[in-house]
Amino acid sequence: MKPHLVVSQRPLDAQIARDSGLGFTAIPAAPLSVRPKAGLKFLSAYRKGKSATLKLIEETDAQAMIATGGFVSGPAVAAARKAGTPVSLVSLDAVPGRANRFTAKKASDVFSAFPTHAEAKPLPDAEVIGFPLRRAAVAPESAKPQAAREYFGLEPGRKTLLIFAGSQGARTINQAIARLYERGVLGDWQVLHVTGPSAEGLGPEGIPQGAGVALPFCDRMDLAWRAADTALTRAGAGTVGEAWANAVPSVMLPYPFHNDEHQKHNAAPLVDLGGAVVVKDLIDPAENAQQLAQVFASILGDDAKRQQMAQAMRDHRPPDGAQRLADWVTAQVGA
Numbered sequence: 001m002k003p004h005l006v007v008s009q010r011p012l013d014a015q016i017a018r019d020s021g022l023g024f025t026a027i028p029a030a031p032l033s034v035r036p037k038a039g040l041k042f043l044s045a046y047r048k049g050k051s052a053t054l055k056l057i058e059e060t061d062a063q064a065m066i067a068t069g070g071f072v073s074g075p076a077v078a079a080a081r082k083a084g085t086p087v088s089l090v091s092l093d094a095v096p097g098r099a100n101r102f103t104a105k106k107a108s109d110v111f112s113a114f115p116t117h118a119e120a121k122p123l124p125d126a127e128v129i130g131f132p133l134r135r136a137a138v139a140p141e142s143a144k145p146q147a148a149r150e151y152f153g154l155e156p157g158r159k160t161l162l163i164f165a166g167s168q169g170a171r172t173i174n175q176a177i178a179r180l181y182e183r184g185v186l187g188d189w190q191v192l193h194v195t196g197p198s199a200e201g202l203g204p205e206g207i208p209q210g211a212g213v214a215l216p217f218c219d220r221m222d223l224a225w226r227a228a229d230t231a232l233t234r235a236g237a238g239t240v241g242e243a244w245a246n247a248v249p250s251v252m253l254p255y256p257f258h259n260d261e262h263q264k265h266n267a268a269p270l271v272d273l274g275g276a277v278v279v280k281d282l283i284d285p286a287e288n289a290q291q292l293a294q295v296f297a298s299i300l301g302d303d304a305k306r307q308q309m310a311q312a313m314r315d316h317r318p319p320d321g322a323q324r325l326a327d328w329v330t331a332q333v334g335a
């Protein structure tokens with residue numbers, strides 16, 4: 001069985017799909033909107049996207065579809081339903097967005113990567129399956145931290161803080177951490193700092209000499225997680241799933257500009273079990289640096305505490321969402 005991706009027409013989607021080496025089709029799709037002009041654009045794109053997906057289902061004789069939410073899922077799921085193709089929706093965040101609530105009504109099965117936050121509108125009958133991680137983001141138990149650090153040009157025996165903020169980087173995290181470098185807060189720790197494509201928020205010099213290694217994007221997240229003794233991250237669904245599966249004690253600054261604060265709620269299960277600490281992104285670099293200095297003082301200097309955090313994550317492994325989805329597909333195809 002061969003997977004085929006359905007993506008939006010944004011150039012970034014095409015680039016990611018191409019890099020994956022899988023077949024893909026870009027369909028028209030636009031965000032749902034109640035404003036007249038954007039609403040018309042949504043309707044027109046929805047119709048076109050649905051018929052493009054119907055054609056694709058016919059051509060490829062697709063036997064099942066997995067939708068991961070967002071505005072592309074709407075027309076694609078509607079097409080699968082019309083064609084009689086079994087379709088599951090996986091809602092990735094702890095607060096399901098409007099597009100996912102709309103799409104869930106048309107899906108034959110609904111899954112959620114995280115438990116839905118108590119005050120959010122739940123998706124009816126959603127089964128919590130864990131975040132479906134890609135294999136390349138989880139280091140095998142046998143991978144050695146020293147070898148992973150050498151891969152990035154880090155000192156193999158030095159404690160390592162992994163800093164990264166999702167696929168686009170984060171200005172406020174870079175700004176805060178730049179101040180911590182200046183103040184020497186990280187002590188003898190080195191960093192693996194994934195700065196994002198423009199390294200926004202760091203000065204033109206980047207990170208100080210001897211602080212560690214900075215790179216704009218990391219294409220070996222499995223090794224990055226294995227190299228790390230602690231991580232400083234946002235709390236996107238993928239990041240939380242990966243920190244947990246790799247059992248890396250984490251300090252998380254949820255993205256502060258989402259109305260539904262889904263990143264904060266994504267991190268909640270990890271915070272509850274003692275594997276992560278959430279710090280509110282106050283946007284102001286000095287205030288963020290101050291908060292982080294305090295949190296790091298209690299985590300970086302305390303080996304026993306970090307070991308406890310990692311052990312808590314190992315003791316409560318997240319469910320294997322990818323395996324659960326593979327089982328779902330097998331059940332549809334075998335049926």
Ligand SMILES: CC(=O)N[C@H]1[C@@H](OP(=O)(O)OP(=O)(O)OC[C@H]2O[C@@H](n3ccc(=O)[nH]c3=O)[C@H](O)[C@@H]2O)O[C@H](CO)[C@@H](O)[C@@H]1O
Pocket residue numbers: 092093137164165166167168194216217218219221235236237238239240242255262263266
């Ligand atoms: C700003 C924003 O709206 N972000 C949303 C976006 O997160 P976004 O997709 O940016 O971030 P996630 O944390 O979900 O995943 C990041 C992924 O990028 C990978 N990675 C990152 C950096 C790097 O250098 N190399 C690399 O491979 C990570 O391994 C991970 O697999 O979708 C998520 C799922 O709906 C939401 O929870 C987030 O709130």
